[in-house]
Amino acid sequence: MESISPAELAVELLNHCLRGSQWPQDVLRALTDEALDEDERLAAPATRALFSILVERLADLFEPALCDTYAALFSTVIEQALPELRATELLQRYRQVRTVRPVTSTPDDIFVPSRVTLGADVAVTSIVLDAARRRFPKARLWFVGPKKAWELFERSPDVCHLPVAYGRRGLLADRLAVYHELRQALAQPNSLVLDPDSRLTQLGLLPVCPPENHHLFESRSYGGDSLSSLPELTRQWVRETLGVDDAQPWLHPKFEYDFSAQRVTTVSLGVGENPAKRIEDPFESELLQLLAARPGLVMVDAGAPGSEEEQRVRQAIESTGLSADRIGLHQGSFASFAAMIAASELYAGYDSAGQHVAAALGIPLITVFAGYASDRMFARWRPDSPGPTTVIQAGSKRPAELLASVRAALPS
Structure with a gap:
């Protein structure tokens, strides 16, 4: 497949996904191999094709059935990149953590991973943070993610920052390398991970903590065929998961402006x-x-x-x-x-x-x-x-x- 571009490989895979047919494993393997190549000149365009053409398109359609498709496909990518992780085990765990279930324990630490994109951290992640601080005011609440996103909450005394770098333009190997850092930080005793469909966890697929402690808001399927907004669906999810009825989008940047009478x-x-x-x-x-x-x-x-x-x-x-x-x-x-x-x-x-x-x-x-x-x-x-x-x-x-x-x- 050396003569086929990464974009063409990604489009072929996407077409199979959208038709509901089984994608050729050799095509997925070829695209992943190229995205993992040590030569950045090869890895960069293959990584872009994998995420922008395939992964993001599957997510942007908000079709519940495509969540299973994504999980089956990307768990294979993860296994190829991180051989210590097995695709079959990742899929089994994914089905468990995406199940909407109430939190019954009282955690000492709550980790909320960033969605990495700033708009999503305001519209979705901030609601999860608000619900967590209301339900468990004595727990240590951690925002996990890049500094630029953390700055939206920096002035709040209720939230601590666990810095984790993740480049949206990073190579596939770099994006998945964060797994080891997350696993070490998030798999703490008596802790809870409230995952707002984070890019850091590859939309819930990476086993960053014991599955019973991982609650995934699978925003791509939650709400089904409805036309509800993501903030509305997030509020509904935290109501079911944390029992908090009035969680709202919430931010506390360290900056402040006063324009007085200036419009x-x-x-x-x-x-x-x-x-x-x-x-x-x-x-x-x-x-x-x-x-x-x-x-x-x-x-x-x-x-x-x-x-x-x-x-x-x-x-x-x-x-x-x-x-x-x-x-x-x-x-x-x-x-x-x-x-x-x-x-x-x-x-x-x-x-x-x-x-x-x-x-x-x-x-x-x-x-x-x-x-x-x-x-x-x-x-x-x-x-x-x-x-x-x-x-x-x-x-x-x-x-x-x-x-x-x-x-x-x-x-x-």
Whole structure:
């Protein structure tokens, strides 16, 4: 299969998965072998194909049957990468930990692994953290994950940080190497792992603790065919698992802004490395012009330094021709921008982490939603907020039509 690209191998596997037919084991083995190759020039594109084409597509469809498909397929990948783990045993354990069951013990330590993506940690993980601290106020509560996600909760006295690095762009071997670190840290006596479908555990497949201590919120299947949002489903899951009725999205970044009488609109043009979420030019610059025509200051998040997002944001701001006292650029951590959203009167942007922060805080928000794989994915990821919310589904609409929808949604 040397002449077949990793992307072609991943597409072939995906097609078998979606048809419900048995995928060729030699194709999966070939893709995994390449993703594990010591030569990064071979391993990097194969890893991207494995996750972006195959794994993420299976997850984004939110089809309950595809959870079994993913587990069968990726447990084989794990065995190939970590031979001490057997696929059959991983599958057996997975079926046990994903079973929704009430917690009956009183743990000393509770570990909640990050979902790694910031929006998911606000919309889902934070609800699990909130329920855990309410149910077990005397337990040590640990957020397990990268620093940039931890910064969203850093100011809270209720949560400790267990730092674990996980690169979404990392090679397959690097992503799975975290298993040994997690196993050592999480398999503590009288402890509990509340897993919000974390990338760290490969969606619950890695045996990071005894199965009886591992409770997996399998967000891809929970809720079945309903069109409930992920925050709504998470609240339902913690109600069944922890007996907590009123858990809410919750964040406490260490930063704080006070704009006094200044009216501020916050904007994120980030797309989470998914270009399908973006609307073609000139939408972004014209969106900023539209927002800047209102009284007050528009603050746009720059994204990561040196990223494609930063370049795009700077170009959009420059193309408006407006001065810095009308459109400003936020440069800093996402936790800092989250605090800025909290102090703003309106948030606007694409489907991104910013929209989930605004939703959690009840800040009025306008979201342009594009690039979703299915109607159920849209339903799951739409912002769930007690505040005024407008969600504009992009579909096949042109930029001018979408701008008209944003204009109509702007508060007077």
